Structures are given as structure tokens and as C-alpha cells.
Amino acid sequence: MTNQTIISLELTEQEQQKLYSLFREFQSTKTPPYALWQLRPENCVITCYQSGKTVFQGKDAHIYSSHIQLIEQKDIENINSQFPQAGSDEVGTGDYFGPVCVCACIVHEKDISFLKELSVQDSKALSDKEILKIAPSLMNRLTHSLLVLDNRKYNQVHKHSNMNEIKAKMHNKAYINLKQKEQLPELIVVDQFAEKNLYYRYLRKELEIIDHIHFETKAEDKYLSVASASIIARYAFLKSMESLETYYSISLPKGAGLLVDEAAKSFAEKYGFEELQNVAKIHFKNTEKVKK
Numbered sequence: 001m002t003n004q005t006i007i008s009l010e011l012t013e014q015e016q017q018k019l020y021s022l023f024r025e026f027q028s029t030k031t032p033p034y035a036l037w038q039l040r041p042e043n044c045v046i047t048c049y050q051s052g053k054t055v056f057q058g059k060d061a062h063i064y065s066s067h068i069q070l071i072e073q074k075d076i077e078n079i080n081s082q083f084p085q086a087g088s089d090e091v092g093t094g095d096y097f098g099p100v101c102v103c104a105c106i107v108h109e110k111d112i113s114f115l116k117e118l119s120v121q122d123s124k125a126l127s128d129k130e131i132l133k134i135a136p137s138l139m140n141r142l143t144h145s146l147l148v149l150d151n152r153k154y155n156q157v158h159k160h161s162n163m164n165e166i167k168a169k170m171h172n173k174a175y176i177n178l179k180q181k182e183q184l185p186e187l188i189v190v191d192q193f194a195e196k197n198l199y200y201r202y203l204r205k206e207l208e209i210i211d212h213i214h215f216e217t218k219a220e221d222k223y224l225s226v227a228s229a230s231i232i233a234r235y236a237f238l239k240s241m242e243s244l245e246t247y248y249s250i251s252l253p254k255g256a257g258l259l260v261d262e263a264a265k266s267f268a269e270k271y272g273f274e275e276l277q278n279v280a281k282i283h284f285k286n287t288e289k290v291k292k
């Protein structure tokens with residue numbers, strides 16, 4: 001009893017569950033205050049608190065704590081090669097001009113080589129030109145659902161919902177639509193933009209909520225379904241920008257930087273300040289600069 005190692009880790013809900021299911025037979029009958037559960041395997045006491053903090057205490061604390069890290073790594077390796085998988089991503093949330101586009105799609109095992117040949121796994125490295133070239137074949141091949149929230153509607157919705165709430169509702173809706181085309185697979189991955197609890201809180205008033213979603217950041221690098229969805233969403237965004245530019249015969253740069261400020265000024269001079277509602281996300285700071 002001389003070696004009382006204490007290791008404290010912040011675990012996700014999933015990690016907590018995994019840990020619990022591994023050692024559930026050692027569940028302690030007493031649970032300390034603010035704890036969800038306590039496990040007492042040999043030479044260790046594992047206490048999981050409501051805050052997410054999990055404390056490993058005892059001679060073998062390091063063994064049990066390293067265990068959870070190993071499980072996690074192994075699991076990530078495994079699940080991104082699980083097929084079929086559905087994935088979703090959004091585009092346009094950081095761009096002053098243009099809509100917000102969300103796509104959800106399903107990838108089956110038989111699609112893998114097709115997608116790899118198109119370099120889908122490196123979606124971030126693809127140029128706009130390449131996106132325009134490969135997205136139509138993806139749309140042709142994969143069951144997908146694509147939502148485009150145009151600027152007029154976006155500006156209305158944004159009066160009472162923040163950007164993350166808009167995203168959550170669009171992802172949810174994309175999966176509802178996708179489900180009508182094909183049964184959703186067990187693995188559904190959202191490129192994470194908000195904590196899981198927050199995501200579902202945004203949806204609490206929705207009539208239908210797609211749950212059992214796996215949230216992961218940078219998921220487009222790891223999941224072919226998310227990478228494909230990301231490419232299709234980017235394609236829709238580029239196409240929308242193209243048609244706005246044609247309609248107003250003006251160049252609309254991406255992002256929210258200096259070029260965008262200049263373009264917004266030219267646009268307002270040509271079509272009036274009010275018309276910005278139809279091409280831009282007016283709550284961005286860029287709008288104030290146009291007024292000056």
C-alpha cells in the first residue's frame with residue numbers, strides 16, 4: 001500500500017462508457033459525491049465524475065489509465081474503416097459571400113477504390129477546379145442529401161439562431177433527407193463543430209432528431225464519407241458563388257478578408273446596401289466596414 005499513484009484524465013462520454021463496460025464487474029456499491037460511478041478492480045480505484053474527470057488511484061493506476069488510451073487509439077483505427085458509413089460536413093460558414101451548404105452521404109465498401117482513385121481522402125488539398133471536376137461523379141455514385149441555405153434565408157434565420165444552431169439543424173435535416181433515400185448505416189459521423197450535448201440541445205425543438213452520431217474533429221481527413229460530403233458541399237458552394245457572380249456581374253471573393261471588404265463596397269455602390277442581404281452573411285464584421 002506504499003505506492004498510491006493518482007492519475008486524473010478528462011475523458012469523453014464514449015471513453016467513460018468504454019472504460020465502464022470493460023471493468024463493470026468491479027463496480028463499487030458506494031459512489032462518492034459528484035461521481036457517476038466508481039470501479040474497484042485489483043490495485044486501483046477508478047472514479048468517474050460528472051464533470052468528465054476520471055481519477056485512477058492505486059498501485060496499478062497507470063496500467064488502467066494507459067489502457068483507456070490504448071482502447072481509444074485502436075477504436076479510431078477501427079471505426080474509420082467501418083462500412084457502410086454516413087458522413088456530413090458544411091461549407092460557407094466562414095465566407096462572407098455565398099450560402100451555407102451542408103451535405104450528408106453514404107459510402108459503402110464497394111465505393112472505396114472509386115473514391116481513392118479520385119483522391120477523395122485528401123479533400124482539403126483539392127483545388128476548386130478539381131472539386132468542380134470530381135464532385136459530379138461523387139453525386140452520381142453516392143446516395144447523398146445536399147442543403148443550400150441562401151443568404152436571404154440565412155440572414156432571416158440568423159436573427160434568432162446562432163451559426164452553430166443553424167449548422168446543427170442543417171446536419172440533422174440532411175440526415176433526415178438522406179434516410180428517406182437509403183437506410184442510415186450504424187456509423188454516422190459529423191465533422192464536429194460543437195460539443196455533442198450542445199449539438200443535441202440545438203435540436204431539442206425539432207420534430208425528428210437523428211441520434212447515435214459519432215462526432216469527431218478533422219473527420220474529413222479520416223472518414224471517406226465525411227471527405228465525400230465535404231467535396232459535394234464545396235461544389236454546391238462554388239456553383240452558388242458562380243451563379244451569384246454571373247447574376248450581379250461582379251466578382252465575389254471567398255473568405256472574410258480585405259478583398260471581401262472591397263468587393264462588398266463595390267457591390268453596395270452598384271446595387272445598394274440593402275441588396276447585400278441577398279449575397280452576404282450580414283452579421284459578419286465586413287458589413288460595418290461597408291457602412292463607413
Ligand code: MG
Nearest residue numbers: 089090191192
Ligand atoms: Mg467541417
